Amino acid sequence: MTALPAKEQFDVIVVGAGPAGSAAALLSARAGLKVLLLERGEYPGAKNVSGAVFYGSAILNQLIPNWWEQAPVERYICRRDIAFMSPTTAVALDFRCAGSGYATAPYNGFSVLRPKFDRWLAAQAEAAGAFLLTSAVVDDVLWDDGRVVGVRVRREQGEIYGKVVIACDGVNSFLAKKAGLQREFHAHELSLGVKEVIGLDPAIIQDRFHLTGNEGIAFEYLGAITEDVHGGAFLYTNRDSLSLGVIGQVSSLVERRKRPYELLERFKAHPAVAPLVRGGKLREYSAHLIPESGWAMQPKLYTDGLLVAGDAAGFCLAAGLYLEGMNYAIQSGLAAAETAIAACRRGNFSARSLAVYRKHLKQRHVSTDFRAYRHAPSFVNGPRLQNLYPEMIARSMEQIFRVDGAPKRKILPLAYRMVRQSEIRPGQLLRDAYQVARAYLW
Amino acid sequence: MRIAVCLKYVPDPGTIEVDPLTGLIAADRLLYMLNPADESALELALRLRPPQGTVTVFNVGPVEADRLLQEALAAGADAAVRVWDSAISSTKPMITTILLAAALRAAELPDLVLCGGHSVDRGSGTVPALLAEHLGWPVVTEVTQFEMQPDELQSGRMRVQRRLARGARAESEVTLPAILGLETGLVHLRQASLPSLMRVKHTPIPLYGLEELGLSPQDLHFPAMTLHEVMPPRPRARVMFTPDCHRSAPERVAQILSAGVAGKAGQILDSGTPEQQADAIIDFLRQHGFLEKSP
Amino acid sequence: MDKFVVVIAESEHGELTQASLECVEEGREVADQLGAQVHTILCGNEVTPLAATLAAHGADRVTVVEHEALAQFSADGWLQALAPVLLDAHPTLLLAPDSGQIRAWLPRLSVRWRLPLVGCCMRIGIIGDGYPEIIRHTYGGACQERLIWPYATLVCAMLTPGVRGVGAPQRGRSAEVTVVRPELDPASFRDRTLRTLPADPRTVSLSEAERIVSGGFGAGGPDGMALVKRLAEQIGAALGGTRVAADRGWLAVERFIGSTGQIVAPKLYMAFGVSGAGQHLSGITGSEQVVAVNSDRTAPILKRADLGVVGDLHQILPILIRKLTEITP
Ligand SMILES: Cc1cc2nc3c(=O)[nH]c(=O)nc-3n(C[C@H](O)[C@H](O)[C@H](O)COP(=O)(O)OP(=O)(O)OC[C@H]3O[C@@H](n4cnc5c(N)ncnc54)[C@H](O)[C@@H]3O)c2cc1C
Ligand SMILES: Cc1cc2nc3c(=O)[nH]c(=O)nc-3n(C[C@H](O)[C@H](O)[C@H](O)COP(=O)(O)OP(=O)(O)OC[C@H]3O[C@@H](n4cnc5c(N)ncnc54)[C@H](O)[C@@H]3O)c2cc1C
């Protein structure tokens, strides 16, 4: 390549080769745009952390038909559990589906290992014609006349110009802040996820979780697992390993002076979890922030010459039953690409021109989902739903099943006593019930 | 002045996971990088290169190594050559050096070849001397420092420092053309600029196969070694001095059982004033000759 | 015909290297299994007196190659001097220390004679009716390999220093010593050693230092550490310490010793206020003499120490420093 004109070397510059960035680069490149995908890691995914169950199979299938046949997927998820825990007991809701869409194409979700998956997805973007550059840390946006015209990479002569910049640089997006779109987050809006990958023989995994072939599970845990820190835990099966971790709200971690890895150790030692991980060997340990406040943390999504997508835009649904970020990252990345493609056709990259991004996000159900669940985070991350109720449920079951010669109590009086002991006022209980319903039911 | 640098593509030690039972390495989890010692070698070559000089990088390895050679070009190397052929199945040092020697000849012999002293995968630091034999050149190993004055180049000699035990160094002189095996971590490789990094991304790397090198598969034939087993690391118990006959029987048994690895059963001083204790330490140092000559 | 395990020995500053003695002993063990003799070859100038030490560690025969041109190392010189001697020795197995100097000339012979050559060896064994089996470490010690050569008649192994350890010399053992004075042409040596430069304790890397003085959490703070450092300077030692001391910022991070830090093998290791946690001790196993000062009688470091002093470093160190100043002003 000979020296290009100093400005507008690229049509689209995508920063960050996570799911959001690679999806954006892939779609833009397919539309014939000249795309640069910048990643700070030595390769895409080198530093990326997730659970990870990827629930965007159907979405990706539209882009890359039967993508799972060539991608490094681990297992398809056909069983999900939600467990409510006290320190010694666990009550679980066990969902299994052998039916269509879960155990057959396009599948509902796959466990993936991010370093491999992200690398693969970025390679698809490259194959579509995007120019991927790794070991490239973006440390500033370039302005011209009040409009973003490029970025600066932390290297000699690192200025590089493009018509549109798409910031997909993850939670706490440096670019969105530099462009004045995002404020600093509060500690209660962020959670810290710590995660381990534990190696285990595939035959043992099948036995332990009652799986055949490539079936996999996704377990989520609520309640006493995180002690009094607001959060939850998860455990997923990979081909020959387990991914498990604990997620805790940053502010309550700080308040309660808890170290995340202590919580992880306790989680692994819980009687309901210990037998599942027994005999495994630690392969990797990692920690990462998660934006948890959904709607409330959303930045302005665009400005002149710049769009924000994925975690950078707060598109991560972490609300009790759900821990979904990668699918929304891809959806919003695609929406950003559609916006950029349209802008390139029009030759207009002003904020007004980029405003169609909102429409594209809506069409891809990103903004609609986040609006629908806007009440979930503040409440779900509250102490009662995350810690108290799950623990009460678990303790109640302990009482209900107990046979010790004492007279059997009916469930209602028992529950009543539990509530009394927990010092929750009945009014509050009602209000919480309403909140749960509002968050999840309508 | 023409300088050649040999670069090897090796697994990042941080990504090596050994199965505790079989000792096998999980190959699909490995990430690759430039051998650390070769990084120093390349940087020093770039610093040493005079205005009309060239630095050419060589690798024997499969296509994955092109990325490494491209990065070397981005950092400032003038040319790169990769050697590989479907008839080559491994990179044993003996075969690697036959190929490297042939490639160096094919690309017109340089004045100086820089190698890393040791590669961090299965290497054993023999490549520099093996290569020297194939080329009939002199070699200096464990080089920690070198420079070249213009008049030295004229005289066809250069001075280098090499490592001796316990931090000492030797100053050596070697006639050019020569091969140097460089220590790891002498210097860091410079960061390539963004334009050069982008420029090399799709630069094709010339590939030499056996035919281009004028070799036949027979030339690579060598007595076969069988890798019998790979196993997890088990430290070898160190031999110790035979038990001291002045000690009590239980102490001697303990000494034998510990194989001298731990529990030397030294002298313990748990009484006395600080003054006396200081004296005891001084006596100990004197007895063992640490006070006579300080190094 | 007699079988010979041939061992190459090296000397430095008029002494045999530890690695050479390890090789001789390893050779002895292998030779006993093969019913062979150990033939050790040593090269240099005025090194004949060292033959007795080689015999005491297991050599049956010693060939000393003497020449004034070999006073300083030269790979070309060693090759000229040793190639004919090695050819005459008819080895069944060739052992040498895995040192930088050996790696500069021995591989060349392996090309000429088409010998299999293995580096990073940890142990040589014999299997079946006399085939060598070699265990070597790879990937920086993360892995080990067991190698055999079903067809080779002779294998050449370079033994990693410090793995085997050196046993006690056997007094009264003697060997048949032959001194060879080869005809050499020093003008044809293309590489020459001009001089040797001694190590500087202040800048020498810890892993190479001959003396190390370490401070741990017991030093109590930067002031205590300054005392430790003063002692180090006084006896020409490098400063080291524990990870805890480094974490507190009393010590540069690249100077802490242990499994996650530096691995050291000094002749003298002095530890002040160091408890001797496993992670720390595994970094000092190669130390020859260990002196420890600790106020806790049960601290594990005292078990590893050749001289352990139970006491307060804040009291002992100032006195020690004062007394040493008096002795060596
Ligand atoms: C413990 C944990 C468990 C999770 N579990 C799940 C799960 O099971 N399912 C699920 O769907 N989601 C899960 N998530 C959420 C999910 O990981 C994220 O929502 C998703 O990765 C967001 O994708 P992204 O592309 O927006 O950002 P990221 O994946 O964070 O990617 C950002 C990329 O940008 C790069 N980058 C950042 N800054 C720069 C810069 N300055 N210059 C260049 N490059 C830069 C980074 O290196 C990175 O590659 C989990 C998260 C955590 C922490
Ligand atoms: C994964 C992992 C890896 C690690 N790797 C390393 C490593 O590589 N290197 C390393 O050093 N550590 C390492 N550690 C830390 C190691 O476990 C110990 O915590 C550490 O070595 C202890 O340091 P210390 O001896 O300075 O402190 P302490 O254990 O606190 O010991 C201080 C000692 O000083 C003594 N003392 C106190 N006051 C005085 C006094 N006035 N006079 C004399 N003695 C006194 C005390 O009796 C005590 O024995 C690692 C830990 C982990 C978990």
Ligand SMILES: Nc1ncnc2c1ncn2[C@@H]1O[C@H](COP(=O)(O)O)[C@@H](O)[C@H]1O
């Ligand atoms: N396959 C190879 N291609 C290029 N250079 C190599 C190769 N193998 C080894 N080298 C060089 O030889 C040095 C020593 O390697 P080794 O003898 O394998 O420890 C390395 O640091 C490289 O400079």
